[in-house]
Amino acid sequence: MDKLASSQKRTVFQYLFTFLALIALSAIIIACVVAFRSVSGVYFDLPTLFSAGFLIVVLLGVNYIVLRSYNRGDAVSSVFVFSVLLVTVVSSIVCLHFDYAYAVPLSFLALLLGMDFHKKSAIVTHFTTIMIVAVCIVLFSYESEAILFSELSLLIMVLVVNTVCGILLITMIGRYSSRLKVLFTSSFIVFVSGLIGFMSAAALGGDPDIMQMITVGVSIMAGGAISIFAYFCMTPIFERVFNLNTGLRLVELCSFNQPLLKELEEKAPGTFNHSLTVSNIAERAAYAIGEDPRLAKAAALYHDIGKIENPEFFTENQIDGYNPHDDLIPEVSVKMITRHTEAGAKILTSKGFPKEIISAAVEHHGDSPVGYFYHKAQNITEGTLEEKGYTYVGPKPQTKINAIIMIADICEAATRSVRPSTREELVELVDKLVRQKMSEKQFDECPITMAELTAVKGAVVNTLMGVHHERISYNFGNKK
Ligand SMILES: [Fe+2]
Numbered sequence: 001m002d003k004l005a006s007s008q009k010r011t012v013f014q015y016l017f018t019f020l021a022l023i024a025l026s027a028i029i030i031a032c033v034v035a036f037r038s039v040s041g042v043y044f045d046l047p048t049l050f051s052a053g054f055l056i057v058v059l060l061g062v063n064y065i066v067l068r069s070y071n072r073g074d075a076v077s078s079v080f081v082f083s084v085l086l087v088t089v090v091s092s093i094v095c096l097h098f099d100y101a102y103a104v105p106l107s108f109l110a111l112l113l114g115m116d117f118h119k120k121s122a123i124v125t126h127f128t129t130i131m132i133v134a135v136c137i138v139l140f141s142y143e144s145e146a147i148l149f150s151e152l153s154l155l156i157m158v159l160v161v162n163t164v165c166g167i168l169l170i171t172m173i174g175r176y177s178s179r180l181k182v183l184f185t186s187s188f189i190v191f192v193s194g195l196i197g198f199m200s201a202a203a204l205g206g207d208p209d210i211m212q213m214i215t216v217g218v219s220i221m222a223g224g225a226i227s228i229f230a231y232f233c234m235t236p237i238f239e240r241v242f243n244l245n246t247g248l249r250l251v252e253l254c255s256f257n258q259p260l261l262k263e264l265e266e267k268a269p270g271t272f273n274h275s276l277t278v279s280n281i282a283e284r285a286a287y288a289i290g291e292d293p294r295l296a297k298a299a300a301l302y303h304d305i306g307k308i309e310n311p312e313f314f315t316e317n318q319i320d321g322y323n324p325h326d327d328l329i330p331e332v333s334v335k336m337i338t339r340h341t342e343a344g345a346k347i348l349t350s351k352g353f354p355k356e357i358i359s360a361a362v363e364h365h366g367d368s369p370v371g372y373f374y375h376k377a378q379n380i381t382e383g384t385l386e387e388k389g390y391t392y393v394g395p396k397p398q399t400k401i402n403a404i405i406m407i408a409d410i411c412e413a414a415t416r417s418v419r420p421s422t423r424e425e426l427v428e429l430v431d432k433l434v435r436q437k438m439s440e441k442q443f444d445e446c447p448i449t450m451a452e453l454t455a456v457k458g459a460v461v462n463t464l465m466g467v468h469h470e471r472i473s474y475n476f477g478n479k480k
Pocket residue numbers: 303304340364365409
């Protein structure tokens with residue numbers, strides 16, 4: 001009862017805090033407009049400012065509700081979204097002040113959110129930004145003779161073009177896009193929107209004035225170019241500050257120049273090679289079930305990073321035949337083995353890795369028993385021995401990607417020791433290992449389906465066939 005009351009209290013406090021944060025955000029935007037307009041000698045009356053502020057709070061509030069409905073309303077995501085929104089709106093206000101109104105860099109937000117965000121919530125946030133910039137345009141036309149009606153219609157056209165441009169960017173550029181694709185696609189969309197602006201200026205700007213047409217067209221392109229430039233400059237900062245796993249960050253993390261991967265290769269070469277194969281399997285399996293292959297690949301590359309603390313305790317690194325477990329009692333051996341999940345999480349957290357990669361390091365063994373040492377302990381124990389104390393600490397995989405990494409991990413390790421010689425033997429082995437994990441209830445806390453497990457098994461077999469092709473033959477029924 002107490003728990004319920006405190007959680008309700010926390011929820012009320014969260015809503016109150018969010019509401020105050022949205023008011024503060026709105027106040028910053030209005031303060032920016034007021035500051036820039038006062039430079040030009042324009043002063044607003046309070047009802048106008050209050051109405052504009054109220055409108056912006058409502059827009060931000062609706063946006064926040066949409067973010068929550070798509071599960072992107074957590075503190076980090078909200079701060080990220082609203083920071084990008086603020087940067088975009090303030091840059092637009094600067095453009096409006098210096099009479100570069102057609103060059104408002106609205107594509108920046110679309111580009112940045114499109115890379116890591118749920119597409120629908122990214123589109124809604126983009127639309128909110130456009131609406132807030134529209135409110136700012138109205139405030140800039142307040143008691144101003146600078147913005148004529150024809151210009152206002154042109155500005156509305158610029159907002160419409162930017163809305164479409166942003167939606168296209170969000171839908172066409174995904175997290176799997178390379179830097180080159182982002183550059184070419186965004187440049188093409190910005191160029192086309194500039195052309196549309198050029199033609200619309202002729203239709204909306206009163207007398208078709210070639211200079212005005214060029215100004216509008218070139219300004220829209222300039223706004224887009226600034227957005228693309230800002231995107232490339234600011235993405236690494238946002239990734240670091242908010243721990244995002246954008247496509248670019250994932251590509252960066254998969255690079256073998258990453259100091260942590262170099263350290264793994266140096267200290268635990270066996271684990272490094274194991275992780276490479278696991279990452280290939282995970283990438284293919286994730287693709288097969290519609291999950292993010294890059295995230296799966298990156299998470300799998302670092303899943304055993306905790307082993308760099310004591311590499312010699314893991315068979316894949318015991319190249320000189322020395323096995324330190326021979327001198328240890330099973331209880332200690334189990335501790336030395338199982339600690340690599342938490343050790344990995346600690347290392348990855350200290351280096352600022354995305355939470356999805358850290359969770360893969362923690363969850364890839366779930367709470368499975370360490371069978372070998374449990375049996376070893378059983379052999380030297382009189383009576384029955386409880387399995388508890390000989391298992392990983394968990395938790396079980398919470399996501400499909402972590403379930404994939406669990407399967408890829410055991411299948412890769414087992415293939416190295418069992419060494420199946422035909423495809424049938426490999427299929428049988430993979431099937432047996434997945435059934436074993438199912439009997440341990442390791443997939444009970446993640447939403448993976450039976451059909452997806454079948455697809456994952458297929459991807460595991462195909463990748464391992466490719467890796468060990470020299471010793472696994474395709475045997476169509478005739479066992480040699
Ligand atoms: Fe592991």
